[in-house]
Amino acid sequence: MRGKFITLEGGEGAGKTTQIKLLGEYLTQKGIETVLTKEPGGTPIGQELRSILCTGDKDKIDAVAEALLYYADRRIHVCQKILPALNRGAWVISDRFADSTMAYQCYGYKDRISKDTLNELYKITVGDLKPDLTIILDIDPKIGLARSLERNASSQIQETRHEGRALEFHQNLRNGFLEISKTDSRYAVIDANCPVEELHKKIVRLIESRISDA
Ligand SMILES: Nc1ncnc2c1ncn2[C@@H]1O[C@H](COP(=O)(O)OP(=O)(O)OP(=O)(O)O)[C@@H](O)[C@H]1O
Ligand SMILES: [Mg+2]
Numbered sequence: 230m231r232g233k234f235i236t237l238e239g240g241e242g243a244g245k246t247t248q249i250k251l252l253g254e255y256l257t258q259k260g261i262e263t264v265l266t267k268e269p270g271g272t273p274i275g276q277e278l279r280s281i282l283c284t285g286d287k288d289k290i291d292a293v294a295e296a297l298l299y300y301a302d303r304r305i306h307v308c309q310k311i312l313p314a315l316n317r318g319a320w321v322i323s324d325r326f327a328d329s330t331m332a333y334q335c336y337g338y339k340d341r342i343s344k345d346t347l348n349e350l351y352k353i354t355v356g357d358l359k360p361d362l363t364i365i366l367d368i369d370p371k372i373g374l375a376r377s378l379e380r381n382a383s384s385q386i387q388e389t390r391h392e393g394r395a396l397e398f399h400q401n402l403r404n405g406f407l408e409i410s411k412t413d414s415r416y417a418v419i420d421a422n423c424p425v426e427e428l429h430k431k432i433v434r435l436i437e438s439r440i441s442d443a
């Protein structure tokens with residue numbers, strides 16, 4: 230049987246990477262083969278694209294170039310990693326997917342790229358595949374950015390290109406995710422401003438209520 234495809238979305242510092250690891254451990258303990266992955270950079274070529282997209286000056290490329298690079302990364306990710314895993318029955322949990330491109334390149338930049346264009350790119354590169362569940366971790370960007378800054382300072386992370394954008398961008402992004410969440414029943418929004426363990430329990434409860442064989 231085909232595996233389940235779950236994506237975690239949300240702004241900087243919402244807790245996606247922290248939660249995906251906990252979720253992976255939880256599902257593995259339940260005996261489910263779980264593939265944890267991320268965008269950009271879920272494949273070796275994707276890692277090279279990630280370096281272009283996530284490091285350096287925030288204005289070095291514009292939203293159009295970004296969207297095309299994110300979709301190139303996604304095409305390789307879907308073809309080489311996500312579909313093969315789902316087809317052998319594994320569950321795939323991705324730290325960001327297409328909703329991030331919609332939120333950042335359309336809403337973050339205030340309609341810099343139209344929804345129709347991004348939806349067309351989705352059709353060309355991803356086709357019919359859709360996540361079974363998309364969990365949006367919602368947080369006030371001031372809190373999320375403060376978490377990210379603290380994390381980056383303590384681990385010398387170089388991937389600060391998006392954190393460097395104005396607060397208004399991050400507020401647009403948050404509103405974008407909330408707007409997107411209203412467009413399909415596969416979305417669930419969770420308040421991420423709570424302790425790590427509490428958030429993990431909320432995510433587990435959500436998955437058990439939404440996915441029948443969880
Ligand atoms: N629920 C939480 N409460 C407080 N701090 C948290 C919580 N979850 C994660 N953190 C801390 O906040 C920082 C950011 O978390 P994490 O890297 O998981 O966020 P992210 O959503 O993956 O961010 P990014 O979009 O930048 O990749 C980390 O230092 C992490 O330890
Ligand atoms: Mg992360």
